[in-house]
Every structure is written in C-alpha cells, then in structure tokens.
Amino acid sequence: MIRQALILLRKDLLLELRGREALPAMLLLAGTTMVVLHFALGQRSVTGGTAAGCLWVTLLFSATLGINRLFVAEQEEGGLDAVLLTPVERTAILLAKATTLFIFMVALELVIVPAFALLLLGPDLLPTLGGLIPTLLLVDLAIAAVGALVGAIAVQSRIRDLLAPLLALPLLLPALIAGAKSAELLFAAAGPAPIPGRWPLMLALYALVFGLLGVALYDYLLDD
Amino acid sequence: MLYRALSVRENLHHQARLLGVPSERADRLIERVGVAARADEPLRTLSRGTVQRAAAARAVLADPPLLLLDEPYANLDPGGAAMVAPLLEENRSVLISGHEPRMLLERSDVALGLRGGRRAFLKPSTDVSDSDIKALYG
Numbered sequence: 001m002i003r004q005a006l007i008l009l010r011k012d013l014l015l016e017l018r019g020r021e022a023l024p025a026m027l028l029l030a031g032t033t034m035v036v037l038h039f040a041l042g043q044r045s046v047t048g049g050t051a052a053g054c055l056w057v058t059l060l061f062s063a064t065l066g067i068n069r070l071f072v073a074e075q076e077e078g079g080l081d082a083v084l085l086t087p088v089e090r091t092a093i094l095l096a097k098a099t100t101l102f103i104f105m106v107a108l109e110l111v112i113v114p115a116f117a118l119l120l121l122g123p124d125l126l127p128t129l130g131g132l133i134p135t136l137l138l139v140d141l142a143i144a145a146v147g148a149l150v151g152a153i154a155v156q157s158r159i160r161d162l163l164a165p166l167l168a169l170p171l172l173l174p175a176l177i178a179g180a181k182s183a184e185l186l187f188a189a190a191g192p193a194p195i196p197g198r199w200p201l202m203l204a205l206y207a208l209v210f211g212l213l214g215v216a217l218y219d220y221l222l223d224d
Numbered sequence: 225m226l227y228r229a230l231s232v233r234e235n236l237h238h239q240a241r242l243l244g245v246p247s248e249r250a251d252r253l254i255e256r257v258g259v260a261a262r263a264d265e266p267l268r269t270l271s272r273g274t275v276q277r278a279a280a281a282r283a284v285l286a287d288p289p290l291l292l293l294d295e296p297y298a299n300l301d302p303g304g305a306a307m308v309a310p311l312l313e314e315n316r317s318v319l320i321s322g323h324e325p326r327m328l329l330e331r332s333d334v335a336l337g338l339r340g341g342r343r344a345f346l347k348p349s350t351d352v353s354d355s356d357i358k359a360l361y362g
Contacts, residue, residue: 004242007238007241007242008242010238011227011230011238014230014234015227015229015230018229018230018266019229073227073229081225082225082226082239082282083242085225086239086242086243087243087244088242
C-alpha cells in the first residue's frame with residue numbers, strides 16, 4: 001500500500017512540477033491576502049490574536065484552493081478511472097492525495113511565513129519557530145486529512161469548485177481555532193509563551209479522526 | 225486516461241509501476257506503436273493520432289486477456305491503425321465499438337450491428353453484407 005501511495009504521490013508531484021497549477025495559485029492568493037491585511041489593518045505590525053488570525057486566514061484560503069485542485073488532473077483527463085482500474089488500494093489514493101496536500105501546504109508556508117514576518121508580524125519570528133513549526137505541521141496534517149476526504153467527495157460532483165470550499169471551510173474551523181490559539185501565545189507582544197498541551201493534542205486527534213474517516217469512506221467515495 | 229502534462233514514457237512508466245509491470249515492457253510498447261521519437265514530449269504537444277497510439281500501448285501494458293475498446297482506431301491514419309491493431313488483438317479477446325465497419329469486419333469474428341440502440345444484426349463478420357452496413361447508416 002505504501003509503495004502504491006508513493007507511486008501516486010510521485011505522479012501528483014510530477015504533474016504539479018510540469019503544470020504548475022496549484023502551488024503558484026496558492027502562493028498568489030496567500031501573498032495577496034497578506035498584502036490586503038497589511039493595508040486593511042492600518043498597523044505597521046500586529047501581535048497576539050490578531051497576528052495569529054492573519055496567518056491562519058491566509059493559510060485557510062490557500063488551503064481551500066489546494067483542496068480544489070487535488071483531483072482536477074484525474075477528473076479532467078480520465079486519470080481517476082485509470083487509477084481505479086488498476087489494483088490500487090483506495091487507501092493508497094487517500095494517502096497519496098493527503099501527502100500531496102501536506103507537501104503543498106509546507107511549501108506554501110516556507111514562503112508565506114517569512115513574508116508574514118516581514119509584512120505584518122510584530123514580534124521576532126525566530127524565537128517563535130520552536131513552537132510555530134510543530135503547530136503548522138499539525139494543522140497541515142489536519143488540512144491534509146480533511147482535504148483528501150473533501151476533495152474525493154467534491155470530485156464526483158458537477159459543482160466541485162463550489163462544493164470543496166463549502167465542505168472544507170466549516171470542517172477545518174476546529175483545527176484552525178486550535179492553531180490560532182497556539183499561535184496567539186507564540187506571537188504575544190511580551191514574547192512566546194508555552195502552548196498548553198490540549199491544543200496540539202486536539203490538532204493531532206482531529207487529523208487522526210479525519211484520516212480514519214477517509215480510510216473508512218474512500219472505497220465508497222471513489223467507486224460511486 | 226493519460227495525463228496531458230506528462231510525456232508518453234512518463235505516463236506508461238507510471239501505469240507500469242501501478243500495475244507491477246517492468247518498465248522495459250512500457251519501453252518496448254512505445255517502440256511497437258511507433259512513438260519512440262516523441263516519447264519524451266508532453267502529451268499536450270502531440271497529435272491526436274500519436275496520443276491514440278500511446279493509449280493503445282497503455283491498454284495492453286498489463287497484457288489483459290480481455291479488452292473493451294471504444295473507437296480505438298479513431299484519429300489514426302491507415303499506417304497507424306495497421307501498427308496498433310495487431311498489438312491490441314494479440315493473444316486476447318477484444319470487444320470493439322466503432323464506426324469503421326470495413327476495417328472492423330476484416331479483423332473480427334462476430335459483428336453486432338446496432339441501429340437506434342437496438343440490434344440490427346448479430347452474425348459472423350464474414351456474413352455481414354454491404355446492405356447490412358447500409359441499413360445501419362442509411
């Protein structure tokens with residue numbers, strides 16, 4: 001199963017490398033959101049909850065774009081049928097799609113978080129990285145688990161461009177609240193404060209629950 | 225069922241990995257369908273005929289005992305069709321739907337003619353007459 005997932009992941013990354021569709025669009029949207037927030041807030045820099053809110057709103061919007069593009073190559077070029085006709089476990093498809101989205105999010109954050117620090121963030125970014133990186137990775141895991149599930153639901157619909165964000169946004173809210181609560185403490189004006197264990201735990205559990213839901217439902221979602 | 229952003233070789237190698245087929249077989253099929261010279265160019269830059277040849281190679285990659293093909297010779301010139309047809313029919317049963325009655329009758333054992341979604345005839349291909357075909361398309 002892992003081998004099959006790696007083959008599908010390799011193909012998805014190769015398609016993105018050749019087509020350059022999802023990641024540049026995600027970067028552009030995140031960059032634009034950041035610039036708009038910079039001017040709309042009318043402050044040279046933000047801290048605490050406002051800073052956390054700015055970061056997560058930016059990442060959430062870009063994530064929905066990534067989720068929307070997750071199955072587009074398969075749908076438009078009949079590739080999903082080709083994959084389903086091969087003896088590939090549906091869980092391998094879920095794992096490949098979730099990993100693709102996770103990689104997209106990490107690549108996005110490698111650019112956007114430094115840009116956020118330059119444009120908006122008041123406190124120094126470096127001291128926050130110890131807590132911020134695990135928080136970002138946990139939120140990315142949750143986004144990947146939810147996104148792979150939502151993408152598979154939306155791809156079967158004619159209104160997939162509308163359906164994916166409609167399903168993803170409310171489902172991602174709890175994960176983003178946990179991420180924002182963690183980041184609020186990290187971006188405090190007085191310096192980063194320790195994050196209570198409940199927030200990372202909630203993020204990990206959220207990713208796990210949606211990962212398991214995906215494993216349970218992918219057979220039905222893709223075969224129908 | 226091929227990705228337009230990938231080359232013929234990348235598409236076939238990807239499918240070969242999924243199917244557990246050696247990539248050498250994919251390379252041999254690329255040679256056999258006559259697309260080796262352009263096998264490393266993205267599909268979106270190739271003609272429909274070349275893509276159709278690549279699709280034929282992909283269809284037989286796992287050497288299936290039965291193939292269901294919808295207009296496999298569409299977009300192919302006579303030379304291309306002559307190259308692809310033996311490959312598709314090699315050691316397997318093939319069910320083809322198409323609109324090239326002469327060529328399909330020459331290459332098949334049994335023919336089913338459909339008109340308005342209903343059976344017009346079902347007989348050995350050698351017994352299908354010109355009037356049978358005219359009745360289908362008339």
